[in-house]
Amino acid sequence: MSALKSVKGTYDLLPKDKAVHRHVSETARSVAERFGFNEAVTPIFELSEVFSRTLGETSDVVTKEMFSFETKGGDKITLRPEGTAGICRSFISNGLQQEVPVKHFYYGPMFRYERPQKGRQRQFHQVGIELIGVETPQADVEVIAAGYQFLKELGFADDVTLELNSLGDRESRAAYREKLVAYFSQFEDQLSEDSKNRLKTNPLRILDSKDEGDKVLVKDAPVLGECLNEASQAFYTAVKEGLDLLGVPYVENPRLVRGLDYYCHTAFEFTTTTLGAQGTVLAGGRYDDLIKMMGGPQMPGVGWASGVERLALMMGEGSVDLPRPIVVIPVSGDQQVEAMKLAHQLRCEGYIIDQGYSGNMKKRLNRANKANACAAILMGEDELARGCVTVRDLESGEQSEVSLDDLVTSLAKFK
Numbered sequence: 001m002s003a004l005k006s007v008k009g010t011y012d013l014l015p016k017d018k019a020v021h022r023h024v025s026e027t028a029r030s031v032a033e034r035f036g037f038n039e040a041v042t043p044i045f046e047l048s049e050v051f052s053r054t055l056g057e058t059s060d061v062v063t064k065e066m067f068s069f070e071t072k073g074g075d076k077i078t079l080r081p082e083g084t085a086g087i088c089r090s091f092i093s094n095g096l097q098q099e100v101p102v103k104h105f106y107y108g109p110m111f112r113y114e115r116p117q118k119g120r121q122r123q124f125h126q127v128g129i130e131l132i133g134v135e136t137p138q139a140d141v142e143v144i145a146a147g148y149q150f151l152k153e154l155g156f157a158d159d160v161t162l163e164l165n166s167l168g169d170r171e172s173r174a175a176y177r178e179k180l181v182a183y184f185s186q187f188e189d190q191l192s193e194d195s196k197n198r199l200k201t202n203p204l205r206i207l208d209s210k211d212e213g214d215k216v217l218v219k220d221a222p223v224l225g226e227c228l229n230e231a232s233q234a235f236y237t238a239v240k241e242g243l244d245l246l247g248v249p250y251v252e253n254p255r256l257v258r259g260l261d262y263y264c265h266t267a268f269e270f271t272t273t274t275l276g277a278q279g280t281v282l283a284g285g286r287y288d289d290l291i292k293m294m295g296g297p298q299m300p301g302v303g304w305a306s307g308v309e310r311l312a313l314m315m316g317e318g319s320v321d322l323p324r325p326i327v328v329i330p331v332s333g334d335q336q337v338e339a340m341k342l343a344h345q346l347r348c349e350g351y352i353i354d355q356g357y358s359g360n361m362k363k364r365l366n367r368a369n370k371a372n373a374c375a376a377i378l379m380g381e382d383e384l385a386r387g388c389v390t391v392r393d394l395e396s397g398e399q400s401e402v403s404l405d406d407l408v409t410s411l412a413k414f415k
């Protein structure tokens with residue numbers, strides 16, 4: 001019988017890798033909380049419309065990448081490819097407009113049917129924040145500053161670049177769209193098939209094309225900045241001034257557009273050159289029309305999402321230690337029962353305790369080293385008779401006899 005396999009593009013996070021992964025998500029959570037964002041959890045699947053109506057019928061995610069299926073009851077369901085749409089759906093479902101500003105943090109798996117490669121899986125994880133209900137640039141500044149602080153606390157302040165652009169308001173984008181169509185129409189026969197379609201449906205998306213031929217044409221395309229009306233310019237200026245004020249460094253990238261349809265005004269990405277082609281580690285922007293598009297009230301929002309696997313890759317394998325246990329070792333089989341009892345007692349006192357299940361003392365000490373144990377409690381017959389055990393510091397090699405009555409307090413330094 002052939003062994004069962006995992007699904008293409010998925011992978012298992014074993015404890016060593018999960019420790020790095022968790023460091024990334026916990027750092028995000030901790031920073032988010034300090035900025036006033038608390039965790040919300042929405043389902044990992046939603047009615048397909050939650051995504052198809054909002055991310056853009058022509059976006060890569062909707063046209064190619066969704067994992068969709070029909071339930072027995074006939075509902076069309078999609079495994080979420082991103083977090084913002086679900087948070088906004090939840091904002092509407094729970095009537096949260098009474099509570100704005102709403103500040104949510106989220107963490108969880110996302111699903112996209114993409115070609116698997118380094119830093120690109122079919123199931124991956126994102127952390128993200130959403131600030132809903134504030135229309136002033138102060139919100140954009142706060143959200144971006146939180147993203148920067150998160151990457152900084154992971155140690156990546158010098159490895160990432162914040163790229164910033166403004167997509168302007170609807171009027172500015174309409175003016176830009178006309179200019180873009182005029183420009184790309186001259187080269188229509190040179191565009192990729194995808195971009196020929198985009199020219200009709202959503203020309204802005206051509207700017208985000210990964211096709212090499214398209215990229216050459218994009219280089220000389222008009223930029224959005226030329227079309228920003230006064231209000232959009234003022235908004236953009238305020239965002240930049242706010243970032244300057246908080247010491248968040250950025251470079252302006254007038255060609256930055258995001259892959260999803262719902263963005264306006266601020267668009268930003270933190271990129272790195274250390275991950276090859278998969279260089280974006282955190283990305284977001286403002287989405288003032290999204291909640292309305294979903295049938296909710298007109299409600300501004302701004303947020304970002306970040307790929308946990310990509311950041312874990314940057315951290316490197318083994319960069320975060322698993323918790324270090326104390327091992328309890330019976331010197332001979334006769335102390336096995338006492339050892340089991342002591343292990344249990346110490347676990348109840350809050351210590352991380354490992355116990356070998358079999359083997360002589362040498363074998364158990366070897367195992368303790370493998371588990372990166374910080375200390376060993378050796379339980380010998382004579383000592384036990386005196387109500388004592390030996391505590392060995394596995395870092396320094398020092399050891400001392402400790403009475404069982406004092407054990408819990410004397411282990412405190414290993415906690």
Ligand code: ATP
Nearest residue numbers: 114119120121124259280281282283305306307310
């Ligand atoms: P890319 O251009 O790399 O496809 P994207 O624009 O599709 O990224 P977003 O939708 O903005 O990405 O998602 C935010 C972040 O989630 C990305 O910057 C990236 O770090 C991560 N991410 C997106 N897709 C994947 C994936 N398939 N596997 C792993 N991480 C991903």
Ligand code: MG
Nearest residue numbers: 060061114259
């Ligand atoms: Mg993508």
